[in-house]
Amino acid sequence: MTKRLVIIDGNSLINRAYYALPELMNKDGLHTNALYGFTTMLFKIMDNYEPTHMSVAFDLKAPTFRHKAYSEYKAHRKGMPDELREQMAPLKELLDAFKIHRLELEGFEADDIIGTVAREAEREGFEVFIVTGDKDALQLASANVKILITKKGISELEEYDGDAIVEKFGITPNQLIDLKGLMGDKSDNIPGVPGIGEKTGIKLIKEYGSVENLIQNTEDLKGKMKEKLEENVQLAVISKKLAKIVTDIPVEFDIEGLEMKGFDREQVLRLFNLFEFSSLVKRFGEAGKAEEDVNIEPSTLSIVNADEKGIKEFVGNVNEKGYVYLKSVSKGANIADKELIGIFMSIDGEEMLKINSEKDIMAMKGVLESPEIEKYGYKLKDDYINLRPYGVCIENMKFDISVAEYIIDSASSAYEHENISSKHFGKLIKSQEELLGKGKKARLFEEVEPDELSNYFGAIINLVSRVKPLQEEEIAKNEMEELFYDVEMPLVEVLGNMEYEGIKVDRDILLELKEEFAADIEQLEKKIYEHAGEKFNINSPKQLGVILFEKLDLPPTKKTKTGYSTNAQVLEKLSAKHPIIDLISEYRQIVKLQSTYVDGLLGIINEKTGRIHSSFNQTITTTGRISSTEPNLQNIPVRLELGRKLRKVFIAKEDCVFTDADYSQIELRILAHICDDEKLKDAFIKEQDIHSRTASEVFRVPIEEVDRQMRGAAKAVNFGIIYGISDFGLSKNLGIPVKKAKEYITGYLDRYENVRKYMDDIVEYAKDNGYVLTLMNRRRYIPELRSSNFILKNLGKRLAMNTPIQGSAADIIKIAMVNVHKKLREKGLRSQLILQVHDELIIETYAEEKDVVEEILRSEMEGAMNLAVPLKVDLSSASSWYDAK
Known part of the structure; x- marks a missing residue:
């Protein structure tokens, strides 16, 4: 069996991984993007090269002999970012768990360690592969030593041996040292000879063989080249010395001690879970496939x-x-x-x-x-x-x-x-x-x-x-017993029952909608073609981009690798510039409704029950909200009339109606409770329209003088505050200047002082503890607050402000679902809770049970949690979901 050694330049590879991947953090705020990138490359190397021996070399902080020889060596290099530095110790711990040998030696760089180990392994008959992002290592290439240079961040490796170096540069690997002596290296602050670049340097080395020989024969040169070299002889000599990788440093190692002997599985998996690398667990099993018992059963029953x-x-x-x-x-x-x-x-x-x-x-x-x-x-x-x-x-x-x-x-x-x-x-x-x-x-x-x-x-x-x-x-x-045992576990039965019962669908109405949408799409296509002056594929971003930005000469706002961007944000910015834009937006909405919902629903009606049995997911969202799939009933676009029409297809079975109960302003009520703001609580206790009351407070006018525009602005601020909206975001939502939006937010926070205090306090709590809690002690970790990235940090602030509110709303609706389901059972009713969407519950209600069901819904939903303000629900009944709303 061929003995194959892979030596990795640890600092180079983790540095490449850090800059190649977007910021990643675990729940404790530990940055993990470099760790993840390094590990995925490690798996790739092990899969593709199957090393028998492996080592990872690292630089140490201490000055090397190069710094002592030339004080300006790497002088202008920026220090390692804190977000990368914090990943170095975990990386070394992970390598130890993989039982991968690692080397570092004070006074020498990783390159010197790599060079020394590579030459020793080569002498002992090993095939050697050096993995690095630094092309300095190319000087080590030979027939048996191959250099693998990382490309495209870390996703690809470019392989060089001695012959490949000669073919690419026209000089030998060893002569690359002379080349760098002449041309220098800006990244390492190696000076070289001023005015000599790669092309000239290669030409000189080809002719004279080495820096030393060139210096001895400067009389053969002419003009400025002669002057440059004669004036900078010492720079050329010192530059070559700095560039040369030392291959005989006094580092102690036993080549057989580098042998791959299997992983410490328990430690690797512990670290993967600590880093939250769930996707790598399976790949870890595959990387260790040479070992026996990849899948270790906890026990055999x-x-x-x-x-x-x-x-x-x-x-x-x-x-x-x-x-x-x-x-x-x-x-x-x-x-x-x-x-x-x-x-x-x-x-x-x-x-x-x-x-x-x-x-x-x-x-x-x-x-x-x-x-x-x-x-x-x-x-x-x-x-x-x-x-x-x-x-x-x-x-x-x-x-x-x-x-x-x-x-x-x-x-x-x-x-x-x-x-x-x-x-x-x-x-x-x-x-x-x-x-x-x-x-x-x-x-x-x-x-x-x-x-x-x-x-x-x-x-x-x-x-x-x-x-x-x-x-x-x-x-x-974590003090979550009540949340788990009284809410989440009883909810398993509720969701299972909802899923099994399903919801009836009127196929005939669906087919009518299919025809209606098809007619609408056809009419929109005709209008779009008229404005464009030709037929084209409206669904092709490339063809649409040509029509909009070349033929109609509209100003492009964003380009992609394949052409002009025509996404929703781009179209929104262009809306007022040409009538074709709104037609395209409407066309896209109807096409999506047709394909996702009309065709999608037709394809999943259960042939035996005539109902759709959506899957209700309890363990998906970070806020605690329930989600649904196949179909996603949470995402029907009810803000559009066409979207609302889809609710017509969901109908109650014979002898039944839908009883629909929807919480009124539940998140704002939770905000009033959490921040204990007297003005906010007073509005709900007096059952005032909260948006009118907010407008009255912000605009300093009596509530009876609040007009529609004021109320609309106040509504946007109310909901914006819950989600930590910025003045820029509010200005965009309301179509007003940023300055005016900032005045609205400032006015709101001046009037509702405890809301401001809550926002400040909860962000500080999240920074100190790494998480926030809902009213039921549901915990959400917010590592984004520890990011140095401004955008991510602001996202963390918004999550900290919103999660206790949105998560508590999720807690309350779940409590209500459990209690409603339980009451229906206790009273021996045939009516069934069949649907939950956001803050809304729907019971398929037998006509004779309607009054009892309405009472159960109201009492259990409004009594789900005792807040400082009353919880309120809006009730309605009808034969279809559309009419019930």
Whole structure:
């Protein structure tokens, strides 16, 4: 086997990574962009070059022999940015976890260490690769030493050996030292000979071979060239000395000590989780594929006998213990069908019962539906939905490790079981993608061998049993028990029920809208072509750019690599300059409505239920808000009349109506409570129109004299304050000068003094603690406040101001959902909570239950949390979502 050594210039590579990647930080405010870039390049090098030996060389702060020989050496170099410096120690810790050798020696640069190690390895028969962003290393190239120069930041490597150097420069690698002696190096402050550049330098070295030979033969030169060299002999000599990489420094190393011997997996994964490199966890497994047991299962569970006697014994043990771990898997083709492949259950996380027949499921019905028996699992909502077609409603879902991980760190996006395992135990367990594959070749769960499936879900159940105590401790430490146990966990059932019930869609109305939108699109196309004077592809930014900025000669405001930008911001700026602009904007809106919603909804109506079963996501947003997908019901553009029309397709089933309840000004009410501002509280307590009251305060006029324009401005300020809007942003929203917008904001904060105090205090709290809290102690980390980037830091301030408000609104709507669902059950009603959008709840209500449902909605929503001001909801009922609003 060929012995292959890779030597990395640590300072060069991490410096390149720092400047190549945008600013990244973990929740604690540690900058991680350079670490991430370095690590991804490390994986790439290991994959592509498969080194048997590796070392990383670093510079030290102390002066080197070059500084002593020439005091101006690197004198004008800027110091390392603080955001990069803080990543150096974590990088070295990560390299130690990878068990990658590293070298540094006081008085010498990393180049000298690299040169010395490379030459020694070459003598011992190694193939050597030097990875660096510094072309000085090219002088080390030979037949067996290849230089890999980073390009395009760090995404590519350009390879050179000795022959490649001769081909590119026409001189040998060793002569590159002489070349630099003549031309110098501005980046290192190596002077060289004034007036000699690369082209002239190469010509001279080709002719004379070396700086020394050139100096001895200056009489052959003529004119200014002769004068330059004779006047700067010492500069040429010292420059060559500075440029030469020393290959025999007194650094102690054993070449065999550089051998790659595998990673300390637990430490690498611990650091990846600390740095929040969730995307690298899988790549780490792939980079270590030469080792055995890449996917380390936490434990292998033994299978309990699933005959009648075994099930009976298991049920008895569960009843005695009062809890059970469970996970199920379904074919998942249709939410309404009985498609369970199996249910996996355990009491201790070590022994597991697997059942898959409907008879056995019914034998477990009492356990699954018992409110006395706690259920622990992973993504329990899926289990709830899988069992609903069997007439089984899982109760007392007490602990879900994905939900727990979410409230512990809402800024993460890694709540899959393999990420949870790597974070807490430094162990990689098999992911769903690794089990099933990906793309067209991916297999289905039902195609997996039973034993393999049991091992996969057994590992998940074992993980739940092991990680649950650690998460419980973290939740208690952060004082989030009430949020988790009383809000988030009961919500799992609520969302599961909403998802299973779905919402009815009128296909005929959808088809009518499809025709209407198609006609609108056709008319808009004709008008656009008339203004353009020709037909073209309106959906092509390139062709549209040519029409707007070349044919119609409109002023371009932004260019991209492929041509003119025609995005929404560009069109907005051009709106008043030509009638074609508004037509294009309208055309784009309708095309999006047609493709995303009309065609999209037609494609996902369940053929058996006639309903759409949107997925409600509990662990996506950093604020705690619920989101929905397939379709995203949160994003229907209801500010447009055409968008509002889409709500007509969502209808109540026969004998039912939609009862719709929407919180009134919930975020402003929360602001009044949090900042305890008397004027703000007074407006809500007196049930005044908050925007009129704000206008009265800001413009110093009686409330009855507030006109429409004043109220509109006050409304923009009210909502702008919640989101930390700037005077520039407000001026843009209202179409007024920045100076006037600043006066509005200043006027507001002068009148509502406690709002100003809250904004200042919460930003300081976030700076001091690294996070902010909602009223339910939901925590959001804000590392942006520790950024040196002005834009990011301002974003952090806005997040600090807004999160306690928006996050508390999320807490309140979730409390209301849990309580409303519970009341509907307690009263034995058939009506179902089927939809939540922002601050709005919709119950599909049977006509005879309408009065009771309205009372439940009002009392539970308005009583969800006791604030310093009353919570209010607006109620309405109709047969469609459109009419209910």
